[in-house]
Amino acid sequence: MPDLLLSAFVIFCRLGGCLMVMPGYASPRVSMQVRLFIALSASLAVAPLMMANVLPVVSNASTSFLYLIILSELMIGIVIGIFGRAFFAMLQMLMGAAANASSFSMPAALPEDNEQIPPLAGIVTLSATAMLFISGAHLDVFLALAESYAAVPVQGLFMPDAATMQLADRLTRGALLALRITAPFFVFGIIINLALGLTNRLMPQMPVYFVGLPLIVIGGVFVLYLTISEMISLFFNGLGTWLMLE
Template sequence: MIEEAYVLLTAWQAALWHGFLVFVRVSTAVSLVPAFGQSFVPPRIKLGVAFAFTMIVAPAIPAFDAPEPTLPSTAWFCLTEACAGLIIGVSLRMFILALQTAGSIAAQSTSLAQLLGGAGEPMPAIGHLLMVSAIALAFTMGMHVHLAGMFIGSYMLFPAGVFPVAEVLAEWGVSHIASAFALAFKLSAPFILVSALYNLMLGVINRAMPQLMVAFVGAPLITFGGLAILMLTAGTIITVWWSLFEAFMINPAEGML
């Protein structure tokens, strides 16, 4: 009877140790991923989401080759798992930052930067609209399922208890950040093109008629043009963003583009 109780206690201790290590990685990533990691999401909701993902991921991960849960081993594994979760969370967060940057570029190009600014997170209204739309589409398309698969597959890229190689991580991180800014520029390209044509047209008119206040005449035109372009391209922008985001969650070893 005592031996059976000891075996059961040992199994429970191993299961709790295993689940705790998974929770450290998952909770760190959940605090940064799009949707779940937004600033307007309460911390208790984030904690509940992290616990739910832990219940999904932990049974799918083989038992770690880890020593007994002593203070040094606990500190070491907490540090490595938090580092892995931070890398995962930041890499996913770059997608929402790319979308917000695209919205800021579009708003600055079309003189809409101050329209309804500061809704939720401090950003122009176009960036906020694109971000909310992208999050809604991501949930509709099953982002949580892809996230669970990415968390499970992350143990192949970042084994438990092992720090990532600094050189590889630096090269991958720099390329990922560069791809994020390139993506932001590509998504906002229609607004930049229209802004360039608008300013060129104003320059020609001002050269031909210096007495005319072309800035006041053209302000309603660029505002209407920016809103019209947003109406025509918002669906395409969100669709392209989701396709890249989904591809990255399926294969995070590849870059963003």
């Protein structure tokens, strides 16, 4: 019985570490008790499947090695959660840049976090977080965590160099994916600002800023209306590809 409890706790370390930083689950709007209950429930659900691989390692481990296993599993879970957060962070960052290109630069609080970001970035990021649960993709997170034991078994070893390289790869993928999503806003911003600049040169007496700013805002809203469904679809295709690779 002690070995079974220790094995379940080791599994909880990886799942709990991941959910501690995973978008949606790690929101400050979700109480700590609810997050703890989700982590415990997921750990107990996955434990019977992973017990055959975890129990022999925990049973034969010394006390000092058991501490190393717990620390290693906690770090592995946190790194996996950071991989998932990298996609949302890149989307939020580039949507903030797209908001500046569309004159939506007024900061506002994001319900997912306490950070002040432009409303356009908040709308898209919040929609992506909500779709994570509406589409059932949050269940794929638990599936990826269960399958991670095949790629990274419980051995008490955490390799920071490999984790850093994989994090850089996830950040690159997330940035390229977010750049594909936000490209229409950058194209719109370049075209409209170029047109307003030419208008200002041709008619210097015209107040281009006061005339053009409402047009830029209306155009940005129209681009968002046309592309938001494709944006969310492309984002979850990329996120689903990462979950399958994990």
